[in-house]
Amino acid sequence: MRAPTDLTCGVCGETAEAVTHLAECFECDRWFHLNPYSNQPGKDCGDAVIGPTDGIETTCNDCIEAAERRRVAALGPDRAKAEGLAGTVLGGQVPLPPARPGQAPTEGRRTFRRVDDE
Numbered sequence: 001m002r003a004p005t006d007l008t009c010g011v012c013g014e015t016a017e018a019v020t021h022l023a024e025c026f027e028c029d030r031w032f033h034l035n036p037y038s039n040q041p042g043k044d045c046g047d048a049v050i051g052p053t054d055g056i057e058t059t060c061n062d063c064i065e066a067a068e069r070r071r072v073a074a075l076g077p078d079r080a081k082a083e084g085l086a087g088t089v090l091g092g093q094v095p096l097p098p099a100r101p102g103q104a105p106t107e108g109r110r111t112f113r114r115v116d117d118e
């Protein structure tokens, strides 16, 4: 397993308490905060999902946001907005929930967490 050269998070620039609190971004190869415990509070500067081949893909928030921007750019802002309203009955009558980083559409993917204290 690879280890970071230091414990600095590539997203927020803060230093992690331990190497176990960092993960390497699948896209940009930077290390970032990823809380390894689903049952303990911790800082997350990205997310981990089980990829198409069941490999674990860890992605930092910067890359998640970049992917979301690419998706919106590909659809066009109007289309992206329309998709966001598609779930409402009348469309446009219900305020959208605030965008949540890490909640980008990942159809067919599940959020993955290691639980090391079993």
Ligand SMILES: [Zn+2]
Pocket (backbone or CB within 6 Å): 009, 010, 011, 012, 013, 014, 032, 033, 043, 044, 045
């Ligand atoms: Zn961080």
Ligand SMILES: [Zn+2]
Pocket (backbone or CB within 6 Å): 025, 026, 027, 028, 029, 030, 059, 060, 061, 062, 063, 064
């Ligand atoms: Zn990244």
